[in-house]
Amino acid sequence: MRLFIGLTIHLPLKTRKGNYILYILSKKNDMVFQKKTMLAIALLIAGINPVFSQHLPSIFNEPSSQKLSRMKWWTDARFGMFIHWGLYSLGARHEWLKHNEHMTNEEYQRYFEEFNPDHFEPKKWAAAAKAAGMKYAVLTTKHHDGFCLFDSKYTSYKAINTPAKRDLVKEYVDAFRAQGMKIGFYYSLLDWHHPDYTMDNVHPLVQTDTSAANYERLNKGRNMAKYREYLKNQITELLTKYGKIDILWLDWTWGKGDKRGKHAEDWGAVELIKLVKKLQPGIIVNNRLGLEDYADGGDFVTPEQVSSKELEKFKGQTWETCQTFSGSWGYYRDETSWKTHRQLLDLLITSVANGGNLILNVGPTAHGEFDYRANSALDSLSYWMHANDKAIYNCTFAPESFVQPEGTRLTYNPSTRRLYIHLYNFEPGSTLTLPGYAGKLQYAQLLNDESEILYSAAGNDIVLKMPKVRPPYEIPVIELILKTAK
Numbered sequence: 001m002r003l004f005i006g007l008t009i010h011l012p013l014k015t016r017k018g019n020y021i022l023y024i025l026s027k028k029n030d031m032v033f034q035k036k037t038m039l040a041i042a043l044l045i046a047g048i049n050p051v052f053s054q055h056l057p058s059i060f061n062e063p064s065s066q067k068l069s070r071m072k073w074w075t076d077a078r079f080g081m082f083i084h085w086g087l088y089s090l091g092a093r094h095e096w097l098k099h100n101e102h103m104t105n106e107e108y109q110r111y112f113e114e115f116n117p118d119h120f121e122p123k124k125w126a127a128a129a130k131a132a133g134m135k136y137a138v139l140t141t142k143h144h145d146g147f148c149l150f151d152s153k154y155t156s157y158k159a160i161n162t163p164a165k166r167d168l169v170k171e172y173v174d175a176f177r178a179q180g181m182k183i184g185f186y187y188s189l190l191d192w193h194h195p196d197y198t199m200d201n202v203h204p205l206v207q208t209d210t211s212a213a214n215y216e217r218l219n220k221g222r223n224m225a226k227y228r229e230y231l232k233n234q235i236t237e238l239l240t241k242y243g244k245i246d247i248l249w250l251d252w253t254w255g256k257g258d259k260r261g262k263h264a265e266d267w268g269a270v271e272l273i274k275l276v277k278k279l280q281p282g283i284i285v286n287n288r289l290g291l292e293d294y295a296d297g298g299d300f301v302t303p304e305q306v307s308s309k310e311l312e313k314f315k316g317q318t319w320e321t322c323q324t325f326s327g328s329w330g331y332y333r334d335e336t337s338w339k340t341h342r343q344l345l346d347l348l349i350t351s352v353a354n355g356g357n358l359i360l361n362v363g364p365t366a367h368g369e370f371d372y373r374a375n376s377a378l379d380s381l382s383y384w385m386h387a388n389d390k391a392i393y394n395c396t397f398a399p400e401s402f403v404q405p406e407g408t409r410l411t412y413n414p415s416t417r418r419l420y421i422h423l424y425n426f427e428p429g430s431t432l433t434l435p436g437y438a439g440k441l442q443y444a445q446l447l448n449d450e451s452e453i454l455y456s457a458a459g460n461d462i463v464l465k466m467p468k469v470r471p472p473y474e475i476p477v478i479e480l481i482l483k484t485a486k
């Protein structure tokens with residue numbers, strides 16, 4: 001899904017051959033954008049009058065400077081924790097198990113009856129997230145199965161009515177807030193439990209018979225208008241009962257033109273996002289309401305489970321890639337596809353090197369705790385982040401004039417003017433050539449211990465001398481302090 005904030009420049013040329021339209025993607029720190037803005041100014045000076053207008057209609061007309069400052073903490077943070085937790089944690093075989101196994105509400109009820117997270121101590125979750133360097137968290141307040149971890153006036157299908165007997169969202173909010181983390185709510189637009197939610201191609205009851213007659217039979221008595229009210233009511237509860245909410249992560253809407261599923265109109269999406277921003281004006285909302293026809297139908301795009309190689313194509317947009325430690329989001333006992341420490345680091349570094357965020361998911365067990373594999377993955381990240389987090393926070397892609405040497409990634413902090421070289425192929429005692437860097441450096445050091453890195457100029461290049469002993473980090477980082485431009 002793409003959301004661009006676009007500026008259109010209409011150029012009434014003297015030749016009167018018509019209007020030429022330049023479509024410009026606006027983005028902070030975007031060199032291309034800055035150059036094109038300069039071009040537009042030059043045209044104005046030359047007497048050609050470029051008329052600026054929004055390419056896509058806007059719902060809120062928020063000035064872009066205001067959006068940048070609203071989003072600033074989030075783009076600075078770069079790293080967050082996703083938490084998928086709910087009844088499916090008991091099944092422990094994917095959060096979509098109700099769909100995958102075509103379970104009825106009655107069949108799924110056994111998880112509701114057994115849900116008793118006796119080791120749930122969100123303070124421990126928050127401490128683990130914080131130690132790993134994550135600055136915000138997003139918890140599934142309700143997933144597709146419709147089960148609510150929060151107390152809601154509008155349903156009895158909630159944690160408070162299970163053996164857990166309490167509002168688990170409240171405890172999460174208190175614990176994470178106490179650690180100084182920003183608070184996010186994931187809320188599923190889909191609902192496989194609600195009696196008014198109509199059939200679509202992923203509803204567990206549809207099974208294999210997708211004929212109109214079957215849909216009609218199953219939809220008897222169901223009413224999406226009532227479900228829309230339910231959405232509004234629950235979103236209102238979530239955004240009024242728990243203090244300041246920093247992120248709302250709504251999930252998800254079928255692709256445009258896909259007749260088998262639900263779209264923005266089914267959710268009353270425009271009304272919904274207006275309500276969200278009215279209740280929590282500073283909130284950041286993801287892009288899964290299906291409002292891609294609007295410039296501001298979402299604040300960031302959400303590439304899901306894409307490989308680190310693919311992240312480059314999001315450069316220039318405001319984005320967050322969401323990724324699992326293994327394959328599924330909910331706790332999956334028998335999964336063996338856990339990502340290695342190097343793969344996780346690669347995702348984090350490559351996200352920042354392309355100007356994006358990473359939100360990494362933990363699926364707690366039915367006890368309410370992180371399992372040993374998640375804990376060890378988080379521990380290894382906290383070890384790396386403790387020594388290298390300056391190369392992540394407040395960073396983005398490097399200015400175009402700094403070439404990325406082979407086998408490295410570059411991240412850059414524009415306010416401190418420090419450039420970070422992430423050494424993917426570190427070789428003790430070797431040298432690393434930085435092409436065209438001569439005259440640009442003031443100082444170089446290894447980030448994890450601030451030990452000096454010696455270097456010399458060779459023509460236009462700089463040659464760095466690598467430490468003789470491998471630093472104890474999977475991907476060591478060199479910090480270059482750049483000369484201030486004269």
Ligand code: GLC
Nearest residue numbers: 084095096251252304322329
């Ligand atoms: C998908 C899945 C869902 C998961 C989400 C996270 O939309 O349906 O299970 O919560 O991705 O991005």
